Amino acid sequence: MANGCIFCEIVAKDAPASFVREDALTVAFIDTRQFHLGHILVVPKAHLADIRELDGETGAALMAAVVDVTRAVSSALSCQGISVWNSNGEAAGQEVPHLHFHVHPRWQSDRLLEVYPSPPGSPDRATLDALAASIRPHLLSGSAA
Template sequence: MPCFVCRIVAGEAPASVVFDDATTMAFVDIRQPNEGHILVVPRMHIETVDLLDRSIAGELAWATVRVARAVRRAYRPPGLNVWESNGEAAGQEVAHVHFHVLPRHHGDGLLRVYPDANPRTYGPADPALERIAELVRAALA
């Protein structure tokens, strides 16, 4: 059975669609921690962001920007989160890449990215940062 996002894209499952083109689609998330929470997805089934090709990634990014602008105009929130999770350990619940666009309000208590005390904060010249950069640069090569 296809994933629920693929079923929505195929028109086999209901969704309140806000944007739809040849490559991407955006629809209202059934979970609305703040009203205006929208999901932006590629029409093609792709499980995680690292599996996107350049063309689809570009189209998906542009669709996400357009939806973010629309949510800002529609709701006028003082803040906006845009995020995407990859893998169960990161909180991905649906195996189809999707970006969340969520209006934010002061004191809404949602989505704290960092805990109050973050023990892994480095100074800008800390050698640990260069070690991390070297590891990622090598993986890009």
């Protein structure tokens, strides 16, 4: 457990939480902030600051938990949609430095998570291809499609 991490305290059951799911590697619990009722956090039990520290086994378990929780929220709340999001680092808006995914029920026109502060650009194919070529050498596994 990382010192002072609220999610590690929740995992250890040293802090209160309303759990909805738990397995060997992950837990899911109701977020204390509810824009729409049903906002759930899915976290690995191991303290990982963000997705860049995630290993394959924990990643597979985490994604399985996210899928399971997403289906459960959708079924239980009959919402019109679901947003699943993850932020990595302070510049991206990560508030708790323990990897977590938000599962949030959505309704038409709720304006939650309006992503772009202004309309995004549409670079030409050569620019996009150059960007892809600059990223590929940094991949640890897999190859370009």
